[in-house]
Amino acid sequence: MDTAKKIVLFQCQWCLYAPEDQDWVDHHLPENVHLTKVPCTGRLDPLFILNAVQGGADGVMISGCVPEKCHFKEGNLSARRQMDEFSDFLNYVGYDEDRICFTWLDLQDRGRIQKDVAEFSKKVEALGKSHSLNTRSVLPQGGAHD
Numbered sequence: 124m125d126t127a128k129k130i131v132l133f134q135c136q137w138c139l140y141a142p143e144d145q146d147w148v149d150h151h152l153p154e155n156v157h158l159t160k161v162p163c164t165g166r167l168d169p170l171f172i173l174n175a176v177q178g179g180a181d182g183v184m185i186s187g188c189v190p191e192k193c194h195f196k197e198g199n200l201s202a203r204r205q206m207d208e209f210s211d212f213l214n215y216v217g218y219d220e221d222r223i224c225f226t227w228l229d230l231q232d233r234g235r236i237q238k239d240v241a242e243f244s245k246k247v248e249a250l251g252k253s254h255s256l257n258t259r260s261v262l263p264q265g266g267a268h269d
């Protein structure tokens with residue numbers, strides 16, 4: 124039986140989603156998307172990504188504040204640079220860099236998180252299951268978790 128591929132969504136807790144979009148993220152994410160909120164994408168240690176990958180994530184999505192609205196000045200820019208470099212490393216060790224997605228969202232981007240999650244899920248489905256770095260038990264099934 125083929126099940127939906129597992130995705131971990133790291134969301135900056137300060138992302139200014141429209142209330143209905145945040146409600147969707149908090150309560151109505153697809154079952155295969157596991158939510159982890161972070162205080163700023165700049166606080167995302169690459170080890171968090173590695174942990175997700177080793178735990179069975181077939182894809183990792185990072186959603187942060189738009190560049191000029193990071194609460195910690197340039198945390199999002201620094202995270203983007205760091206994740207670009209880290210995804211190169213993951214690619215080198217067999218985890219396709221297309222399995223990692225970075226997005227910046229703001230209040231005026233109403234409905235975009237749903238589209239971004241759907242598009243990324245489709246891409247990850249097409250890539251198939253990732254086995255190369257899955258060294259621990261798989262992520263639990265289920266939706267939103269803080």
Ligand code: FES
Pocket residue numbers: 135136137138162163164165187188192193194195198199
């Ligand atoms: Fe949101 Fe920095 S506070 S990305």
